[in-house]
Amino acid sequence: MKYLLSGSLLGLIFGLQATLSLAKPSTDEWDYLQPSRDQVIASLNVVELLKRHHYNKPPLNDARSSQIFDGYLEILDPSRSYFLASDIAEFESWRTQFDDFLREGKLEPGFTMYKRQLERQTQRLNYALGLLEAGIDQLNFKADEDLTINREKSPWPQNTTELNDLWRKKIKDEVLRLKIAGKDSKNIQELLIKRYKNQLTRLRQTRGEDVFQTYINAFAQSYDPHTQYLSPENAENFDINMSLSLEGIGAVLQSDNEYVQVVRLVPAGPAEKSKQIQPADKIIGVAQGSDDMVDVIGWRLDEVVKLIRGSKGSVVRLEVIPASNAPSDQTSKVVSLTREAVKLEEQAAKKSILNLQHDGRDYKLGVIEIPAFYLDFKALRAGDPDYKSTTRDVKRLITELEKDHVDGLVIDLRNNGGGSLQEANELTGLFINRGPTVLVRNNDGRVDVLTDDSSTGLFYKGPMAVLVNRLSASASEIFAGAMQDYHRALILGGQTFGKGTVQSIQPLNHGELKLTLAKFYRVSGQSTQHQGVIPDISYPSVVDTQEIGESALPHAMPWDSIRPVLPLARNPFKPYFDELKKRHEQRTQNNPDFVYIRERLAFSQKLMQETSVSLNEEKRRTYQSTIEKQQLAFENARRLAKGEKPLDKLDQDEPALGKPSKEDKDLKPEEDAFLTETGHVLLDYLGLNARVAHNNSKI
Structure with missing residues (x-):
């Protein structure tokens, strides 16, 4: 592979000078973001690698170009809250041209779209800061209005007036979430002002490498989610992770719009052993030891990873929104973890x-x-x-x-x-x-x-x-x-x-x-x-x-x-499947743990289907109270059915079911609902099989 690729690399270098000269002069503050010669060469080699060696070898054509275009927009503005419809109309002329741009090493369109997003995001953050600095008491929480939660399919705002209205609602929603989570008005105002000022500061630190990596990944990940370009810095981080030469918390993370989400936990890692972090939890804050918590909402994934990573034996504190929360519930908890290598x-x-x-x-x-x-x-x-x-x-x-x-x-x-x-x-x-x-x-x-x-x-x-x-x-x-x-x-x-x-x-x-x-x-x-x-x-x-x-x-x-x-x-199992399933359903129909898991999952899926949230404080508090009461009812029904004492309020450290949360030394396999049921199903099969064998021997 390396031998073949080294030959193709040399063949791609020629003719780049003409490509680089296509950049148009710009006078805005993002003018310094221009593709480099190395990036152009790398993009041409990515095109060649995917063409020759990707598993599917799908063609780079107009259909692929359209996928790249949509994927890039999804990365740049997943909630459709930065770009205007006029921006999208302008970009649409490129929809079927990205295949040609990439084959030619022409990166300027990707850079242009990214820089427009930076411009729009700067405008939005400044607007949000203006609202917040005027005082959150100026926001009307008695008005009967809603905010659409998932805007992936929403129309692009037609003008600045529509964007302002959307962002006014977004700010109201953020304030309400924090109010319901128990924060007072002064702290909320300070937190959100600091959050948006930090985001503005990071925007102005954007490098050409950030633009290139985002754009090329929109291309690479149109093939499949695991094909990915790694910048020189991220490649180094990847090598570090693979060799385990730096310690961390033992969690695989991914971006989820403005949040960083836990995908899975590394067995025996600090996060898994804490029993306080679960897949799909969202990390919203990171602190080193006893330092102040750094709000990381809106940060890039690699920036958050840098904060979390550290030397063996040091302590990192994470502020986490549990996956079990309702979509509108910003209630969080702080988990302290000691970084260590997984032995x-x-x-x-x-x-x-x-x-x-x-x-x-x-x-x-x-x-x-x-x-x-x-x-x-x-x-x-x-x-x-x-x-x-x-x-x-x-x-x-x-x-x-x-x-x-x-x-x-x-x-x-x-x-x-x-x-x-x-x-x-x-x-x-x-x-x-x-x-x-x-x-x-x-x-x-x-x-x-x-x-x-x-x-x-x-x-x-x-x-x-x-x-x-x-x-x-x-x-x-x-x-x-x-x-x-x-x-x-x-x-x-x-x-x-x-x-x-x-x-x-x-x-x-x-x-x-x-x-x-x-x-x-x-x-x-x-x-x-x-x-x-x-x-x-x-x-x-x-x-x-x-x-x-x-x-x-x-x-x-x-x-x-x-x-x-x-x-x-x-x-040999097939003749018994119907009977095994029947016995399993009878056994678990009223099993407290199985009932609890089914009801919680169904309730969670119902909440996830909701498309909007109220921005009326009284309605929102009532809604949140109803959710918490229902979740508490599920938990207490399970506890009472098992002869345990009910809770007065939900305990956020209560683990997800399926595996007990106790330390190994205290663990009894019989307390694990799924493990116990697995044992019964296996014994059911052994009994049914023995009965058939016995009857056959009589014949």
Whole structure:
């Protein structure tokens, strides 16, 4: 790959002088933002890389240009609250020309649109500051008016008057959110003035690299969400993250309009161990140790990451809006985390025994929780015979559990975001005789088959179930998919994440390109992409699948299938699915934890469908009070049904259900609703299968 690319790079340098001369003179304050020669060369090489090596190799044509245009506007103004309709009309003439611009190395249109956004954003921030400095008591909170929450499909404002009215409402909404969150008028005014002044200051620090990265990513991510241009600075940060040479909080973050949102937590990282941060939470403030909290609403993702990252042992405080809040609820909490490197041993697989009474009998099921697919590459390369790996640890734990005479095994992959593909392959080999484990289809159409070549056969022959959820991704999906395709285990829980693509980092003359160049397929030929793994029996999701998962990402590559490599065999579980589902539904219909999760999720989805919020303070407080009462009612119904004391008010540190929040030393597997139900489903199957076998033996 590098050899081919170095040749294409030299061929692209010629003729750039003419391209650079196309820049038009400008007299505004953003005139200094102009594309550099290095950026032009990098853009031409990104075009060539995508053309030759992206998995799909889609054509760069007028249709792609239109996608780039819409995607760029979405990045620049997602809430349609900066640009005027006249700006969009002016830009529309370029809608089908970005393919030509990119092939020619002409970056000026992208820079022009970005600079117009800077101009409009400056005007809006100054308008907002004018309103705030006049005093928030000048805002009328008795008027009966609404603000549209999601403006992605709203018409662009026709003139400055419409924009002013929109921003007046936005300011009222921000003030109301903070009032309801318990802040007084003086603090609200100070906070918002400081927020907007900080945003103005950061705007004026915009660099040409910021513009280039945003524009090229609008192009790259029109192919798929994981293909991404990394500026020289961000490439360095990416390398640091991959090598874990700098410590952090152990969370994967992404931009969500003006917020930074938690995507997933790294197993055994500070955030995960705190039990106070959950996926889809929004980070609105960052503080170092005991310093004042820095408001980060409206900041770029890389700026927020820089604030959060720090040296081992130092403390960072995060102000977080929980994902469980209603869309209009700005109530936040502050979480203190000590930065640390995630230790491999803390991510190691763990065992426990689940004791259940089922159909009048006592059973013991072995549980192995696998937080990540890990492999100590350094120790392996050094020839250390005791190097740590997921497969080695699981083999040892199974041996120990078999000595305890367990009746079956549950592999718990909840929240496992993946890791080593080699380990997913080898772990699969513990539970099958031998054969293919996963297929990797490359961008040239070649399919590589990863295989378990072990001659030792099944390491564990007993009955098993695999428990997954929406945050089980990548290597977890490969393992769970193989267990399902080989009919080796019941797959239970939630639909998995759906990340079924492979990326590679390609160096450029200026920065790097993270490029999607392969796709995973199960041995049945089904992709894990987009759809993930569908459980045999589904449990309610503890996170909104419309917010978290591959299918929630724009331009996510679709699900598809290729020729299977595993002969179609009779599924031994299939004859029992109807009865297993029936028993599961009967058992969980009135289960307090399952009822709670279903009701909370349905209520959350109902709130997310609301398109506007009232700006009348009395109505807004009533609305918020109704939501809080309903959420408290859900929680107390669950507590009373379990014989626990009800709460007087909601506790923001109450964890999301699905896995208990207690420390490992206090954890009892029987307290985990999903784990317990998984055990019952597995025992149901064993009972039904034994009954059929007994009846057949009589015949």
